[in-house]
Amino acid sequence: MIDVRELSKRFPTPGGGELTAVDSVSFTVNSGDVYGLLGSNGAGKTTTLRMILGLLKPTSGWATIDGYRSDEYPEEVKRRVGLVSANAGLYQYLSPREMLLFFADLYGVPVETAQAEFERLSQLLGLTEFADRACSTLSTGQRQRVNLARALIHSPPVMLLDEPTLGLDVLGTQVITEFIAHLRHTGKAVILCTHHLDEAERICNRFGLMHRGQIVAEGDLAALREQTGCRTLIEMFIKLSVRGAALAGAAG
Amino acid sequence: MDTPGDLSSANDRLLRLGRLILKELREILRDRRTIVTLVLMPLLMYPLLSVAFKQFFVSQLNAVKTTRYRLALDDDTRGHYFRELFRGVGMPVIDAGDDQAAAEYHGKSPLVEMGLQRNLADQLLNYDLHVALKVTAPAEIHADPQRNLALKVELLYREDWGASREAAVYVEKYLAMANEKFLEARLKVLRVSQPAAAIQVVRQPVEGEHSGESGAVSITAIIPFILILMTVTGAVYPAIDLTAGERERGTLEVLVAAPIPRMGVLLAKYVAVLTVALLTATANLLTMTVTVVVGGFGKMLFGETGMSAGGIAAVFALLLLFAAFFSAVLLAVTSTARSFKEAQAYLIPLMLVSLAPGILSLMPDVELSGLLLVTPLANIVLLGRDLLKMEASPFATLIVVASTLLYAGAAIGIAARVFGAESVLYSSQSGWSDLFRRPRVPQTTPTVTAATFCLACMLPAYILLFSLMSTWATDLMQQQIAGVLMTVAVFGGIPALACQMRGVRIAPAFRMPPRPLGVFLSAMILGGTFWVFSYEAVQIMQYLRGASFDDQSLEALREFSGKLKQLPLPLTLCTMALVPAVFEESFFRGYLFPALHTKTTTATTIVVSAIAFGLFHAINPSPLAPERVVSTTLVGLLLGWVRWRTGSTLPGILLHAVNNALVFVPVYFEQQLADLGIGTMHAQHLPVNWIVGGSVCVAIGVVGMIWATHQPPNRTKVASSGA
Numbered sequence: 001m002i003d004v005r006e007l008s009k010r011f012p013t014p015g016g017g018e019l020t021a022v023d024s025v026s027f028t029v030n031s032g033d034v035y036g037l038l039g040s041n042g043a044g045k046t047t048t049l050r051m052i053l054g055l056l057k058p059t060s061g062w063a064t065i066d067g068y069r070s071d072e073y074p075e076e077v078k079r080r081v082g083l084v085s086a087n088a089g090l091y092q093y094l095s096p097r098e099m100l101l102f103f104a105d106l107y108g109v110p111v112e113t114a115q116a117e118f119e120r121l122s123q124l125l126g127l128t129e130f131a132d133r134a135c136s137t138l139s140t141g142q143r144q145r146v147n148l149a150r151a152l153i154h155s156p157p158v159m160l161l162d163e164p165t166l167g168l169d170v171l172g173t174q175v176i177t178e179f180i181a182h183l184r185h186t187g188k189a190v191i192l193c194t195h196h197l198d199e200a201e202r203i204c205n206r207f208g209l210m211h212r213g214q215i216v217a218e219g220d221l222a223a224l225r226e227q228t229g230c231r232t233l234i235e236m237f238i239k240l241s242v243r244g245a246a247l248a249g250a251a252g
Numbered sequence: 253m254d255t256p257g258d259l260s261s262a263n264d265r266l267l268r269l270g271r272l273i274l275k276e277l278r279e280i281l282r283d284r285r286t287i288v289t290l291v292l293m294p295l296l297m298y299p300l301l302s303v304a305f306k307q308f309f310v311s312q313l314n315a316v317k318t319t320r321y322r323l324a325l326d327d328d329t330r331g332h333y334f335r336e337l338f339r340g341v342g343m344p345v346i347d348a349g350d351d352q353a354a355a356e357y358h359g360k361s362p363l364v365e366m367g368l369q370r371n372l373a374d375q376l377l378n379y380d381l382h383v384a385l386k387v388t389a390p391a392e393i394h395a396d397p398q399r400n401l402a403l404k405v406e407l408l409y410r411e412d413w414g415a416s417r418e419a420a421v422y423v424e425k426y427l428a429m430a431n432e433k434f435l436e437a438r439l440k441v442l443r444v445s446q447p448a449a450a451i452q453v454v455r456q457p458v459e460g461e462h463s464g465e466s467g468a469v470s471i472t473a474i475i476p477f478i479l480i481l482m483t484v485t486g487a488v489y490p491a492i493d494l495t496a497g498e499r500e501r502g503t504l505e506v507l508v509a510a511p512i513p514r515m516g517v518l519l520a521k522y523v524a525v526l527t528v529a530l531l532t533a534t535a536n537l538l539t540m541t542v543t544v545v546v547g548g549f550g551k552m553l554f555g556e557t558g559m560s561a562g563g564i565a566a567v568f569a570l571l572l573l574f575a576a577f578f579s580a581v582l583l584a585v586t587s588t589a590r591s592f593k594e595a596q597a598y599l600i601p602l603m604l605v606s607l608a609p610g611i612l613s614l615m616p617d618v619e620l621s622g623l624l625l626v627t628p629l630a631n632i633v634l635l636g637r638d639l640l641k642m643e644a645s646p647f648a649t650l651i652v653v654a655s656t657l658l659y660a661g662a663a664i665g666i667a668a669r670v671f672g673a674e675s676v677l678y679s680s681q682s683g684w685s686d687l688f689r690r691p692r693v694p695q696t697t698p699t700v701t702a703a704t705f706c707l708a709c710m711l712p713a714y715i716l717l718f719s720l721m722s723t724w725a726t727d728l729m730q731q732q733i734a735g736v737l738m739t740v741a742v743f744g745g746i747p748a749l750a751c752q753m754r755g756v757r758i759a760p761a762f763r764m765p766p767r768p769l770g771v772f773l774s775a776m777i778l779g780g781t782f783w784v785f786s787y788e789a790v791q792i793m794q795y796l797r798g799a800s801f802d803d804q805s806l807e808a809l810r811e812f813s814g815k816l817k818q819l820p821l822p823l824t825l826c827t828m829a830l831v832p833a834v835f836e837e838s839f840f841r842g843y844l845f846p847a848l849h850t851k852t853t854t855a856t857t858i859v860v861s862a863i864a865f866g867l868f869h870a871i872n873p874s875p876l877a878p879e880r881v882v883s884t885t886l887v888g889l890l891l892g893w894v895r896w897r898t899g900s901t902l903p904g905i906l907l908h909a910v911n912n913a914l915v916f917v918p919v920y921f922e923q924q925l926a927d928l929g930i931g932t933m934h935a936q937h938l939p940v941n942w943i944v945g946g947s948v949c950v951a952i953g954v955v956g957m958i959w960a961t962h963q964p965p966n967r968t969k970v971a972s973s974g975a
Contacts, residue, residue: 053509078511089502093282094275102275105268106510150506 001158001189002029002052006061008213009047021047023213024061029206031157034180034190036200038233039210040240045193046085048210049160052191053081065158079107082151084144086163092136096127096146099135100153107154114153121149125179141172148179159183159190165199177203197233207233211240269516276524280490289486290532294539301478302547320346320354321362321382321419324369331368333393334385338364341429362422372408382419384408397437473614476567476636479536480610480629483575486532487525488599491582494521495671496595518671522583522664529575537568566639574632577656578606580663587671613637620648622719626655626712647870650881654867655711662708665701695756698747703847706750706839707864714742714868728815732827743835747843758842767898770960775894775903777953779910782890784946786883786911787938793882813919821920828916833909840865840888841895841904854896862888887911897961 009022022044029035037045050056052063054074062069068076091099097118104114122128125145130138135146144164151159161180165173173196181203183190194200200207207224209217217227217236230236280286325331338345346353348367357363369375372384389404405427409420498504507517541564585602589595609630612618620634631652638644698706717738725731751758816824840861848857866885891904898904938946 055505055508075511075513078509081509083506083509085502085505087502088506089498091275091279091503092501093279098278102271103506103510105271106512108264108268108511147506 001031001033001066002035002191003064004028004048004052004061005063007048007051007058007063008060009044009051009056010059020213022051022058025208025210025213025215026061027208027215027218029158029189029191031187031189032184033206034184034192034204036204036207036233037191037193037210038197038200038207038237040237043210044213045210046162049083049085049162049191049193052077053083053160054078079154080156081158081160082154082156084147084151084159084161084164086166088147090135090138090143090146090150093134095132095134096138096149097131099146100150103150104153109154117153117155118149121152124182125149125175141168141175144168144172144176148176157188159188161190161192161194163194164192165194165196173199197237201233209236209240216240265512265516268512269520272512272516272520273523273527276494276520277527280493280524280528283489283493285489286528289489290528290535293485294482294532294536297482298536298539298543302543320365321415321422322348322365322367322380323383323385323419323423324348324367324372324375324381325385325387326368326370326372327387328368330385330387330393331366333395335366337395337430338366338426341426341433343426362419364423376408376410376416379413382409382413382416383423385423395434397434397441400438401434473618473633473637475540475640476570477610477614477633479533479540479567479571479636480574480632482536483529483533483571484578484603484606487529487575487579487582488603490525490528491579491586492589492592492595492599494524495583495586496589497592499589500591514671515668518583518668521671522579522667525579525583526575529579530572533568533571533575537564537571560642563640563642566644567636570632570636570639573653573656573660574629577628577660577663580660580667584663584667584670587667620645620652623712623716625651626715628656628659632656650867650870651715655708658704658708658711661704662701665699665704669701695754697850698750698754698756698843698847700847700851702750702754702756703844706747706843710742710746710839711868713746714738717742728812728819732819732823736827736831739832739835743839747839751843767900768960770956771898771903772906774953774956774960775907776910777949777956778890778894779907780914781946781949781953782887782907782911783914784938784943785886785950788943789883789886790880813922816916816919817922821917824916824920825913829909829912833905833912836865836868837891837901837905837908841891842901845892845895858889858892858896861892862886864888865891894957897957903957 005026007022007025008020010018010020013019025044025048027035037048039045047056051058052065052070054070054077057071062071064070065077065080068080070077090096091102094102100118100121101111101114104117105111109117118131122131125148127142127145127149130142135143138146144167148164164180165176168176177196177199180190180192184203184205192200192204201221206220207218208215209224209228217224219227221233224233224236225231228236228239230239325334335345335347343364344357344359344361345364345366346357348365350365354363354365369381369384372381372386375381376384384407386406386408387403388406389402392399393403394401407420407424407427410416495504498507508514581602582599585598586595589598606629609624609627610633613624613630613633618624618634620631620638624630624634625648635644635649635652638648717734721731721734721738725734748758750756844864845857845861848860852860862885865888866881866883869884870881887908891908894904894907895901
């Protein structure tokens with residue numbers, strides 16, 4: 001479903017030089033996979049997601065969703081993707097119902113289907129009690145649930161989740177995490193970027209560890225353990241920050 | 253697999269765009285800050301302003317009462333007579349310059365200072381006099397009621413100067429009293445009941461060269477200035493909120509992640525900002541109109557005619573035009589900001605820069621001419637002032653509208669480039685200066701944005717240089733040289749600079765694929781005969797406009813051709829035919845044409861480039877400007893068609909040069925043509941056989957061109973590159 005090949009992104013810097021944010025990244029995510037794209041801040045995770053979605057143009061390489069290259073058919077790609085990011089906001093003067101139906105319309109979902117989907121998501125994510133209140137009055141947890149519903153309103157086969165639980169309390173995090181696990185069972189291809197490594201370990205079935213724009217270790221948890229010599233993702237993460245790209249050869 | 257909805261239908265896309273606009277409006281109109289700007293501001297501001305105005309006028313009136321009216325005659329004897337006449341009916345009169353008498357006067361009525369001046373009209377124009385009396389039917393001046401008087405007097409004053417108008421009314425009142433007194437006495441003497449003639453007064457306004465007021469600011473210009481300020485105020489908040497505000501709140505990323513083109517998102521935001529700006533303008537215009545009507549300021553602000561519905565409608569159209577321009581500017585600026593505060597920081601200098609020409613336009617006696625015609629905001633304020641006073645000229649209106657539309661187009665182009673650009677949206681790694689970085693790969697075709705931007709720079713440059721040329725070049729030779737320099741700088745320099753900045757190669761526009769001689773032959777035939785249509789277009793337009801060459805225009809034309817004949821013919825051909833042909837074609841068909849062709853159909857490209865060509869030829873503020881637009885647009889259509897058929901600018905240059913040459917060459921052979929019975933100075937329709945002959949030749953040229961290019965190079969859109 002998601003195919004990323006040799007994807008690179010270099011940004012010009014004020015001095016006339018270049019900064020490599022993503023460097024030859026390759027991986028695939030199939031339907032029913034939850035792929036954990038993990039790494040420290042500035043590792044290139046968000047830039048990778050933006051290139052996959054067609055928001056940023058790759059300097060080299062390409063990414064496809066359902067066979068469509070994001071740099072050539074961004075609209076076809078966007079139709080198939082739901083994006084949730086930590087800093088995604090809501091329209092403060094619209095209610096969750098108005099906002100979700102508006103986004104459904106942008107994605108070309110017929111009104112009746114959109115309303116039925118809204119009701120279904122409201123039940124699943126517990127939006128009913130505040131569905132008609134202005135978004136500016138919602139709590140952080142409620143906002144993030146609305147955001148998740150907004151990303152799902154057009155029933156996309158691919159979900160890109162960038163720190164979806166950032167800033168949420170334990171209960172809020174629990175709701176979102178359970179829902180991501182639910183997405184896996186509905187056959188969606190999900191890429192999850194998170195710093196909650198314990199949760200990632202629980203809900204992701206494959207991982208890519210990023211460091212300075214490169215994927216330094218990739219595979220399921222067993223493969224990562226073999227590659228890094230570490231037992232948990234937290235250990236791997238700490239080791240990664242110390243040894244960087246040499247992490248993959250740590251087991252040897 | 254889930255299957256998201258199909259977005260392929262163009263109609264659906266349009267409807268979706270409409271709903272996107274509605275969403276933007278719903279979001280912005282639910283914000284109470286918008287409501288404050290939209291409703292409360294005008295409701296509070298205009299009544300307050302009306303109070304301020306009233307105070308201002310009352311203070312002005314008081315000031316006038318405590319000062320003296322200066323009245324003069326041009327004859328000492330008559331001056332003495334009128335002084336006594338006025339004193340006889342109780343007018344407080346002193347001799348001019350008698351400060352002691354003035355200081356001793358403590359009455360409530362205005363004090364009239366009477367003196368002797370030789371040139372009364374000039375003194376009035378220089379504000380040295382408020383009012384003057386001129387005896388037009390001299391009679392024996394006397395105060396004897398035994399005899400008739402029959403003195404005819406003109407009361408000279410300035411209609412455009414409030415104090416002068418007041419003085420005229422004041423003096424007229426005392427003259428009427430004097431009249432009545434004389435009549436009464438004469439009737440008593442004659443013991444007759446029939447009326448007798450004494451002094452017949454005719455009010456005679458003296459038209460100043462400028463129609464401005466004598467005060468510190470032009471009161472009439474304040475109205476459009478305030479309306480424009482309020483329109484700007486209305487647009488600022490939505491522009492910030494829908495761009496930088498959305499980015500700060502994190503809603504912009506999810507919006508651009510939806511499957512709608514970024515241009516569609518921008519367009520929706522643009523329409524939303526424009527709508528709020530227009531709603532603000534409407535609210536302000538309505539409140540202002542009600543305030544003026546209720547407060548009775550109509551005549552005070554707009555002269556004798558007061559405020560007309562036509563004037564208000566025209567001002568609203570002007571506000572729409574301005575809002576279209578400024579909304580795009582605001583979006584271009586606020587799109588570069590990462591937060592609400594940053595956007596505000598960018599807008600403050602913009603507003604200050606914008607206000608400067610607006611404030612300049614408030615100065616009295618400022619005319620809408622020269623560079624002010626193309627100075628953003630100032631031109632709108634001045635045109636608004638002239639529209640409200642029903643004094644706007646069609647030429648000035650045309651230039652202001654055309655230049656503002658161009659600026660709006662350029663601003664929208666920049667906004668489209670800025671909005672949603674990587675370097676602006678995800679700016680942690682790069683700055684928005686990247687937007688202006690030269691592309692690494694050389695481009696063969698300029699963009700529509702670059703072409704619009706060029707046009708927006710060229711128009712003021714052309715007008716500025718035209719004004720400079722008019723003052724600097726005194727004789728025809730200097731004018732020829734200046735004209736060449738201006739043409740090269742505007743039509744060559746600016747596009748060349750744009751090409752340099754954007755890495756666009758110029759050569760492809762001029763590349764000529766192997767073509768038979770027929771192309772050039774046809775171009776020559778067309779250039780040599782198409783003037784028949786241009787000439788008749790001028791005549792028809794004059795007929796439709798109800799205008800014609802007057803004697804003065806014909807005399808000016810004769811004078812010009814007389815001077816032209818003194819210059820060598822090759823020089824005239826070079827400066828007035830060849831140079832304009834090369835440089836105007838290089839821009840309109842070499843640069844603008846391919847840029848437009850990348851985004852529009854061939855027909856649209858030809859029409860738009862021809863209209864731009866026509867408008868530039870109307871900049872010369874001659875009485876023939878509207879006719880010139882039509883005739884040169886016709887030539888532009890032909891040149892555009894030739895450019896498309898041939899894929900090159902060169903045949904157009906030849907056609908253009910021949911067409912231009914035929915305007916001037918006959919002047920050199922006036923006598924020989926006259927011997928053949930052909931006049932060169934008659935402003936009448938051509939003989940029918942000329943029109944028929946010309947039409948046949950044009951048809952031959954068109955057919956020849958089609959035949960010579962029957963397999964035009966790259967008839968698809970790529971043809972625009974001239975390849």
